[in-house]
Amino acid sequence: MMPDATPLASADAISLDAISKRYGRTLALDAVSFAVREQELFALLGPNGAGKTTLLHILSTILRPDSGTALIGGMDVAKNPRAARQRLGIVFQEPSLDDRLTVRENLELHGLVFGVPRKIRRARIEEMLALVELSDWAAKPVRALSSGMKRRLEIARALIHDSKILLLDEPTVGLDAQTRERIWAYLRRLRTERDITVLVTTHYIEEVENCDRVCIIDGGKVLALDTPEALKQAHGQSLVRVTPLTEADSAAISAQYPDRLTGRQGTELTLASDDAFIAAFLAEFGTRISALKVEVPSLETVFLSLTGRELRDRAAGAREQTFAFGKRGGEHTR
Amino acid sequence: MEWHRALMVQLGGLYGLWLREVKRAFRDRGQLIGGVSRPILWVLILGIGLNPYFRGEVYGAVTFVVPFTYLQFIFPAVIALNIMFTSVQSAVSVIWDREFGFLREVLVSPLSRTTILLAKVLGGTTVAVLHGCLVLILARFADIPLTPVDVLRALGLMALLAFALTSLGVVIANRIGSFQGFGVFSNAVILPLYFTSSSIFPLDPALSRAQTRVVYPDWLVTIIEWNPLTYAVDALRGALINYNQFDPWMGITVIVTACVVLFSIALYDFHRM
Amino acid sequence: MAENGGMRDLISFGAVLALLVGISLLPPDTSLREIERAGALRACVPPLYPPLVTGDPDRPGVDIELLQVLAQRIGVSLVINENGAMGRDFNPRNWGLNRAQCQVIAGGVVNSAQTRSFLETGPAYAQTGWAVVSPTSVESLEGKQVGVLTLISGLDRIGLASFLRNQGATARILTSPEALADGLADGTLDAGVTEAMLASRLAEEHDWTVAWAPPELARYNMVFGLWKGDITLKRVIDQTFAELAADGTIAAIMARYGVRPID
Numbered sequence: 001m002m003p004d005a006t007p008l009a010s011a012d013a014i015s016l017d018a019i020s021k022r023y024g025r026t027l028a029l030d031a032v033s034f035a036v037r038e039q040e041l042f043a044l045l046g047p048n049g050a051g052k053t054t055l056l057h058i059l060s061t062i063l064r065p066d067s068g069t070a071l072i073g074g075m076d077v078a079k080n081p082r083a084a085r086q087r088l089g090i091v092f093q094e095p096s097l098d099d100r101l102t103v104r105e106n107l108e109l110h111g112l113v114f115g116v117p118r119k120i121r122r123a124r125i126e127e128m129l130a131l132v133e134l135s136d137w138a139a140k141p142v143r144a145l146s147s148g149m150k151r152r153l154e155i156a157r158a159l160i161h162d163s164k165i166l167l168l169d170e171p172t173v174g175l176d177a178q179t180r181e182r183i184w185a186y187l188r189r190l191r192t193e194r195d196i197t198v199l200v201t202t203h204y205i206e207e208v209e210n211c212d213r214v215c216i217i218d219g220g221k222v223l224a225l226d227t228p229e230a231l232k233q234a235h236g237q238s239l240v241r242v243t244p245l246t247e248a249d250s251a252a253i254s255a256q257y258p259d260r261l262t263g264r265q266g267t268e269l270t271l272a273s274d275d276a277f278i279a280a281f282l283a284e285f286g287t288r289i290s291a292l293k294v295e296v297p298s299l300e301t302v303f304l305s306l307t308g309r310e311l312r313d314r315a316a317g318a319r320e321q322t323f324a325f326g327k328r329g330g331e332h333t334r
Numbered sequence: 335m336e337w338h339r340a341l342m343v344q345l346g347g348l349y350g351l352w353l354r355e356v357k358r359a360f361r362d363r364g365q366l367i368g369g370v371s372r373p374i375l376w377v378l379i380l381g382i383g384l385n386p387y388f389r390g391e392v393y394g395a396v397t398f399v400v401p402f403t404y405l406q407f408i409f410p411a412v413i414a415l416n417i418m419f420t421s422v423q424s425a426v427s428v429i430w431d432r433e434f435g436f437l438r439e440v441l442v443s444p445l446s447r448t449t450i451l452l453a454k455v456l457g458g459t460t461v462a463v464l465h466g467c468l469v470l471i472l473a474r475f476a477d478i479p480l481t482p483v484d485v486l487r488a489l490g491l492m493a494l495l496a497f498a499l500t501s502l503g504v505v506i507a508n509r510i511g512s513f514q515g516f517g518v519f520s521n522a523v524i525l526p527l528y529f530t531s532s533s534i535f536p537l538d539p540a541l542s543r544a545q546t547r548v549v550y551p552d553w554l555v556t557i558i559e560w561n562p563l564t565y566a567v568d569a570l571r572g573a574l575i576n577y578n579q580f581d582p583w584m585g586i587t588v589i590v591t592a593c594v595v596l597f598s599i600a601l602y603d604f605h606r607m
Numbered sequence: 608m609a610e611n612g613g614m615r616d617l618i619s620f621g622a623v624l625a626l627l628v629g630i631s632l633l634p635p636d637t638s639l640r641e642i643e644r645a646g647a648l649r650a651c652v653p654p655l656y657p658p659l660v661t662g663d664p665d666r667p668g669v670d671i672e673l674l675q676v677l678a679q680r681i682g683v684s685l686v687i688n689e690n691g692a693m694g695r696d697f698n699p700r701n702w703g704l705n706r707a708q709c710q711v712i713a714g715g716v717v718n719s720a721q722t723r724s725f726l727e728t729g730p731a732y733a734q735t736g737w738a739v740v741s742p743t744s745v746e747s748l749e750g751k752q753v754g755v756l757t758l759i760s761g762l763d764r765i766g767l768a769s770f771l772r773n774q775g776a777t778a779r780i781l782t783s784p785e786a787l788a789d790g791l792a793d794g795t796l797d798a799g800v801t802e803a804m805l806a807s808r809l810a811e812e813h814d815w816t817v818a819w820a821p822p823e824l825a826r827y828n829m830v831f832g833l834w835k836g837d838i839t840l841k842r843v844i845d846q847t848f849a850e851l852a853a854d855g856t857i858a859a860i861m862a863r864y865g866v867r868p869i870d
Binding site for chain 2: 615616619620623626627628630631632636720723725794836841
């Protein structure tokens with residue numbers, strides 16, 4: 001989807017102004033400011049530990065920022081949390097469904113908790129179940145669902161009340177490629193069908209290509225914020241991968257472009273490129289190579305050039321241990 | 335009418351969360367099996383087993399003159415035991431709600447924390463009273479004739495007791511970090527409270543001064559007298575077998591006080607969380 | 608896996624209920640089985656407690672006849688064990704009874720806290736207490752000449768004495784029903800006070816009026832005593848008494864001894 005395919009509304013659905021949050025000595029968020037426009041599909045991209053979840057928790061009123069203001073639909077989340085919550089539909093990173101209740105009971109409960117009148121509640125439950133294609137599963141206990149289905153159910157649940165803004169924290173983590181694509185399809189459909197603003201965090205780069213705008217965040221700082229195309233233009237890098245005919249050719253190419261050489265894999269060389277470079281390269285080495293591949297800029301390269309590091313993974317803490325205990329079927333638990 | 339609408343939202347949420355607690359309890363086979371096996375073991379096996387040794391007359395000698403059989407004596411305590419297990423078990427699920435994210439889903443709803451906690455405690459109370467009623471079904475077996483008034487009085491006391499114990503469970507659950515099982519609760523809280531509440535033996539079975547006074551060591555008597563559950567069990571005995579070891583008002587006073595104090599602490603913790 | 612959550616909840620709850628109700632129907636003890644095995648129901652009664660126990664083989668007394676019907680219904684024979692200590696007071700602990708002597712204690716067991724602390728009690732079949740008899744009905748005993756016939760009844764004599772003193776009545780202790788009849792006949796007595804069932808029989812014989820003594824003096828239900836924990840036996844007795852009351856057997860036995868409910 002091209003960014004200009006959706007008209008951008010003038011008002012901001014979410015606006016953050018210099019939000020900071022500190023955990024002990026770690027600065028999780030460092031004066032983060034940005035705005036999400038209405039009906040935008042907005043992605044927050046960053047590695048684990050970048051501060052995405054912290055930011056989402058502040059928006060969902062669970063955490064209070066140390067400083068700065070966050071507005072949801074023009075309402076300050078710190079001053080008026082209940083009104084803000086009424087507008088938010090939230091899908092947390094860890095499933096927060098009740099495993100022992102059925103699919104429909106989970107949705108019913110959410111409707112009751114958010115004070116949705118019975119008639120609207122009933123109608124919307126059916127509508128949302130149809131949207132995420134879980135109508136046939138309505139009477140099943142949630143524990144019988146696959147993790148992809150649970151995610152879809154959580155998205156449906158976040159839309160049972162009059163939510164105008166949908167916050168999703170890593171909605172596709174741990175899911176297979178097919179299910180991930182399906183979830184994104186729902187999100188895109190939703191935005192057109194229900195006039196909804198969607199804010200998604202993810203660390204899967206390939207997913208954000210279809211978003212209206214992407215905010216790249218790392219170490220609690222906003223590194224870049226723009227449409228995917230503009231980001232690629234600004235920070236991306238074209239590459240050519242060439243396979244020289246002989247060792248001597250390879251040495252000659254390396255000697256000619258020491259600055260552009262970014263990688264070597266077997267006999268294949270990777271060179272940083274631009275339009276002018278390819279023409280010049282072909283003129284000089286066109287007869288001395290057996291293959292040449294041109295790679296256009298991707299967000300992959302944007303991300304790497306901005307953060308300069310690999311995705312990090314966390315170690316299991318006390319919380320995960322308890323979680324694992326429950327998973328093992330710990331006594332008298334779920 | 336703004337406050338009216340807000341109140342309806344809170345009440346609707348209260349009902350929804352309460353219903354969830356009750357439904358979950360029914361679907362927890364482990365809890366249900368415990369709720370059934372405890373009365374069976376305590377009433378059927380222990381009660382019948384000790385019944386002959388507890389009656390006024392054993393092989394011709396008059397020992398204790400008491401207005402009840404052992405089965406009748408232990409019966410109200412088994413109700414308290416079942417309520418205690420179920421209440422604390424329901425309350426401990428706060429830990430799971432917290433760790434598995436369900437609590438977060440509720441915390442981002444328009445419900446106030448007081449409503450959320452009240453729903454949790456009332457849900458636990460309901461389930462615990464139902465488990466208490468499982469014991470009441472065995473009343474005929476223990477030869478306890480029950481009038482509707484007796485049953486109502488007992489249900490009232492059971493509900494208050496369950497409310498206090500569920501609050502206690504929430505207070506404890508809120509104060510522990512990670513969780514490695516319910517066994518800790520059962521062995522560290524429930525069973526000690528139960529055994530030191532004069533539940534399985536009368537503190538002083540003598541009804542008149544002419545009888546032999548049975549004197550337990552001071553330390554045991556002190557523990558029993560300091561255990562609030564002693565008075566709750568005593569109140570239940572008053573309602574079911576018409577026998578009180580202490581002032582009949584003592585029980586109800588202790589239970590109501592415990593309800594107020596423990597719920598307040600739970601509320602304070604929950605708001606601070 | 609069941610499709611419907613609610614349905615499954617109901618099924619598991621129903622199973623639990625059925626299990627517990629089933630268990631509550633198990634026999635909790637062996638008392639009835641022992642009686643059936645021995646083929647005899649042993650009862651402890653006082654030697655004399657008219658009209659409950661008369662000592663007359665032809666008209667043995669209300670309690671003896673009730674016990675006979677009861678034994679017959681259970682399908683065993685009745686063995687009577689006389690106990691001299693009974694009837695002298697109402698505290699069963701002083702009767703020197705034990706389980707080896709009898710399974711049922713009859714003939715003057717009243718349903719009081721004292722009794723219940725020692726014995727299990729069967730259903731009430733009559734009331735006892737002090738009753739007033741007189742040729743014509745009396746409004747109050749104030750200033751009257753009252754004959755008191757206590758015999759062996761374990762009712763509270765001290766309480767009666769102080770009550771009569773408070774009323775300003777003159778009490779005369781009598782030793783036989785005949786003395787009471789003579790006194791009332793020749794006018795030396797205005798009224799007589801005695802145990803309610805005896806009073807009812809005497810009133811029937813002599814065509815007197817009979818009334819309960821004022822409520823300040825306690826009334827008790829007459830019951831059969833059982834040993835604590837003999838629940839299976841108690842259930843059979845409760846059930847049999849309900850049947851006997853329903854088919855009029857109890858009333859018929861009472862009538863044979865001239866015992867009528869007062870008022």
